[in-house]
Amino acid sequence: xxxxxxxxxxxRSNKKFCxxxxxxxxxxxxxxxxxxxxxxxxxxxxxxxxRTYKExxxxxxKFLHETYCVYQVREGDKKKxxxxxxxxxxxxxxxxxxHEEMLHLHSSSRERKKDYETIYRNIFSVCGExxxxxxxxxxxxxxxxxxxxxxxxxxxxxxxxxxxxxLIDDYLKNVGKNLGxxxxxxxVNAFDKEFLVDISKVNSDICFVFKMLDVFDYGVKHHKKSxxxxxxxxxxxxxxxxxxxxxxxxxxxxxxxxxxxxxxxRLKWSFNYxxxxxxxxxxxxx
Ligand SMILES: C[S@@+](CC[C@H](N)C(=O)[O-])C[C@H]1O[C@@H](n2cnc3c(N)ncnc32)[C@H](O)[C@@H]1O
Numbered sequence: 001x002x003x004x005x006x007x008x009x010x011x012r013s014n015k016k017f018c019x020x021x022x023x024x025x026x027x028x029x030x031x032x033x034x035x036x037x038x039x040x041x042x043x044x045x046x047x048x049x050x051r052t053y054k055e056x057x058x059x060x061x062k063f064l065h066e067t068y069c070v071y072q073v074r075e076g077d078k079k080k081x082x083x084x085x086x087x088x089x090x091x092x093x094x095x096x097x098x099h100e101e102m103l104h105l106h107s108s109s110r111e112r113k114k115d116y117e118t119i120y121r122n123i124f125s126v127c128g129e130x131x132x133x134x135x136x137x138x139x140x141x142x143x144x145x146x147x148x149x150x151x152x153x154x155x156x157x158x159x160x161x162x163x164x165x166x167l168i169d170d171y172l173k174n175v176g177k178n179l180g181x182x183x184x185x186x187x188v189n190a191f192d193k194e195f196l197v198d199i200s201k202v203n204s205d206i207c208f209v210f211k212m213l214d215v216f217d218y219g220v221k222h223h224k225k226s227x228x229x230x231x232x233x234x235x236x237x238x239x240x241x242x243x244x245x246x247x248x249x250x251x252x253x254x255x256x257x258x259x260x261x262x263x264x265x266r267l268k269w270s271f272n273y274x275x276x277x278x279x280x281x282x283x284x285x286x
Contacts (some may be wrong), residue, residue, distance in 0.1 A: 003043065004029055011061060016069050021162035024189055025064070031191050032060050067215050068161065071107045071139060079105055079167060086175050095175075099143045106140035108211050111243075115276045116147035123206065124148075126272050126283045127237040130205035132156070132183075134235060137190070137212040142168040142176070151180030156202050158186035190216055190229070200232045207235035211243060211279070213260070223259055230284075231267075238284045245278050255280045 008025040011017050017025070033040050039056055079102065086098045103109040103116075112119065124130070129150055135141050138157030145155060155176075157168050169185035176182070188198055190212075213226040230238060244255035255275065264271050264284060272283040 007057070011057070011064070014061075017061070017064055019072075019161060019163050020064065020068065021187070024160050024162065024187075027189050027192055028063065029060055032056065032063070063218065067218055073105045073107060073110065075105060079164075083167060083171065083175075086171075095179075096146060099146055102143040103140055109140045109144065111278050112276065115279075116144045117149070119276060119281065120144075120148045122274050122281070123239055123283055124150075127206050127239075132204045133206050133208060134158075134199075134202045134204035134233075135208040135210075136188075136199060136229075136233070137209070137215060138168065138185075139210075140164070140168075141208065141210065142171055142185070145176060145181050146179055153181050155181055155183035156186060156204070157183070158188040158199070158202075160187070160189050162187055196228065196232045199229065200234050203234040205235065206237045206239060207233045208239050209233075210239070210241040213240065213242065223263065227263055227267075233286075236286060238286065240282045240284060241279050243278065244275060244280050257282075 004026045005022065007029055008022050011025055011029075012020060012022065033043060033056075036052075036056065039052055042052070082098055082101050082105075086095060086102075089095045089098060100113055103113045130153070132154040133156070135155065135157040138159050142155060142157045145153060155172060157165075157172075159165055159168075165185040165187045167185075172181060172183045172185065186198070186202075188195055209230070213223070216226045216229055217223050230240070240260065242255070242257055242260075244252050246252060256273070257280075260282065261271070264282070270285045274281050274283075
């Protein structure tokens, strides 16, 4: 077993990280190693079990916690159970309830569970009804498609969580297909150099980037990465959202993101803006 796999196994042996794919964890370890030349040298020599190594491991875990764990709702095998019920349910009302239950299993979709219809109405009133949606860092959003009010919709959702991406892919090819949707789930890593190429290959009418810019800009005080990603998106409209509540659940006094508006003006992208009780949305026209 090589050292990267060994470190990845050590991280993934923790219940919190076990749903993350090995390749993804290894790529994040490599990303952190690039930032630390001293540790990379020690790593090559094989003397990694030092204090620096422990700190390094702590940093990688902190990153994975803040970009992945905080959004996961810890309910064991609930996703699998709900999905298997979905596949067997013929009753339309029950099927919709099961979609809501699935949205409940990711903190971001949980927070907007009751707002999806309003959000989609607002978005489509500006962009028109889309034929194809691309969703970057999709979480469980695929299960909100019945609330778009559109049938015959193509949806491509991408995320870094392997098991969720497989679930979404299966949903779109089976349950979703019966409801009029088609599409696929794509496994991506926003911190990988291939990511920009991967996303630029997907063309769509609307691209959702819900609550993702804080993930893209993790650990830095500028927004270069977010800008780079947004520029690469191959879609006429991009819908970007941000939370409007702080970590302590207080409503922000100024939820609008000034830096984002300044960036849009600079790039000559126009935008519309709306808010729900805990999220704000920019509908950007490139
Ligand atoms: C704040 S949540 C937003 C989820 C979804 N867009 C929503 O608003 O419902 C952040 C999402 O980013 C995903 N994520 C974390 N790291 C990622 C990475 N390196 N590449 C792609 N997606 C990532 C997480 O799995 C999670 O689903």
